[in-house]
Amino acid sequence: MSQRHQDLLARLTLLRISKPGDIGMGQMVRRLTPVGVIAALRSGDNLDAFRPFGGLSAEWAQTCLQWRSGLAKSNPEADLDAGHKLGADPVMPGDPDWPSQMNDLGVAAPHALWLRGEANIPQAFSRSIAIVGTRTATSHGVQVAFAFASHLGGTGWNTISGGARGVDYSAHRGALAADAPTIAVLASGVDITYPADHKRLFQAIMAHGALVSESPIGVRPARHRLLARNRIVAASRATVVVEADLRSGTMNTARHAHDLGRILTAVPGPVTSEQSRGCHRLMNRGRARCVSTPKDLLDLLQP
The missing domain is CATH 1.10.150 (DNA polymerase; domain 1)
Structure with missing residues (x-):
């Protein structure tokens, strides 16, 4: 061996x-x-x-x-066999397909990642923007997430999100509309479709990007896995918080991005909207830069 x-x-x-x-x-x-x-x-x-x-x-x-x-x-050999049948491959630090951004997570970095899809993962992560937000997105959040992802995709940037309902869903769809790679970081095994009604979305993501997870094959999502996957999403070059309540998984992702020293941005929303309270707090406390258009974000990404 x-x-x-x-x-x-x-x-x-x-x-x-x-x-x-x-x-x-x-x-x-x-x-x-x-x-x-x-x-x-x-x-x-x-x-x-x-x-x-x-x-x-x-x-x-x-x-x-x-x-x-x-x-x-x-039984790691059984995991390898199960992954092979799915067309999923594990990668680890030092492999050519390992996204080097994971190394910035230090001792909290994944021990390995399961990949399922067609994307070149290191290349996709090197030009990646995380677009994140609430599952209960308003029409404002849906439109903004789609517009940002499609515009960024058209300029050579890839969208990373969590494959969930709401903002995540719209961000992935926006990237796909621009025929750009998109990566869904899952809190379950890459063989699990969660939410169940995202089957067609996940199939489209695999065809143009990839499903990524540190959860073993067959493992279903749990709260601690949903929170832990946020650090992987936040390892992107930049993060855009589209909508978020004050106490939410999205704010957890924002904290990881801030702690990693990544570019952290937030989209302003109506002052009456609970879904925008997290965005406004991030901006008011100087943690996130305000972006209202994709161009605002692209300006921040210039060397």
């Missing part, structure tokens, strides 16, 4: 046994390598030595116990 194959199997196992973006696991991987982490968990020797700084020993022991119990249920 080649070293790369060993590393890949270890990383696919880590996707199964740990939560996405888990800092403790990320720190262990950095110190031991994925293969080394699996070996340490199997032996159970001196795991407390890898406890995150400031973490409680009892909580760390419980976490390691959960990871160890997950090893018996994981």
Whole structure:
């Protein structure tokens, strides 16, 4: 078995046994390598030595116990077979198809990603704009997301979003209308269509872009996965918040983009609209630049 194959199997196992973006696991991987982490968990020797700084020993022991119990249920070879049947491929750091932007996430970076589609992922991510917003988009949000994505697609920029209803849906449709690549970052396995009524959208995305996920094949979305995938979306070159309430997953994506030092923008909306309160707060607090047209964003992207 080649070293790369060993590393890949270890990383696919880590996707199964740990939560996405888990800092403790990320720190262990950095110190031991994925293969080394699996070996340490199997032996159970001196795991407390890898406890995150400031973490409680009892909580760390419980976490390691959960990871160890997950090893018996994981079968990375079966995951590879299932992915092959779907036409999905896993990629990991160091692979030619690995998007280098993921490395900026540090110890919270995905251990591996599943890709399903036709896009050149590194190229697509290198010229990517995240267009995000509420699932309960107003007509204003729907129109703005579509217009931004279609215009950006016509100028060589690719749209990344989460494949959800509302703003995400309109952003993907706008990119497809411009015959531009679009990437949907999922909180489920790339074999799961969520929402279920987005089947045709996902098929179109795969034909012109890709579905991307760190969730293993067959895994359904959960709240922690929905939040964790936001950091992958936010690793884009820039993020446009079209509509967002004050407490929302979209604001979580905006926080990740800000923390990563990416260009963060927001679209103003009616002062009476709850769906625009998050946008206005981001701008009022100086975290996001105001953009009202695609040209405003393109000006910010100039070197």
